[in-house]
Amino acid sequence: MIVTNYTDFRKNLAQIMDEVLSGHVPAIITRESKQPLVMISLEDFNSHQETFYLTKSKANKSRLASSLKNIESGKYKKRELIES
Numbered sequence: 001m002i003v004t005n006y007t008d009f010r011k012n013l014a015q016i017m018d019e020v021l022s023g024h025v026p027a028i029i030t031r032e033s034k035q036p037l038v039m040i041s042l043e044d045f046n047s048h049q050e051t052f053y054l055t056k057s058k059a060n061k062s063r064l065a066s067s068l069k070n071i072e073s074g075k076y077k078k079r080e081l082i083e084s
Contacts, residue, residue: 002027 002019009016009029020027020041027039040048055061070076 001025004029006031 002016002025004012004016004027006029009027016027016039019025020039024041024044026044028036029039030036054064
């Protein structure tokens, strides 16, 4: 995670943007007497949005959690994809 103040953020904008994109790490920009903000890559933002969508339904969230537990405990069967 990158934490920087507004002045340093402006001075190092391109470098910080490159780090956010390549390292998939958020950048927190602090501002004097104002709320901080977070910069993340579009790819990471879309991933968060998809996770939020998939876990919005309690039933789907429960199914996903159950599936993850099965995978972690080795209770799954690997199958090959059928090509059409």
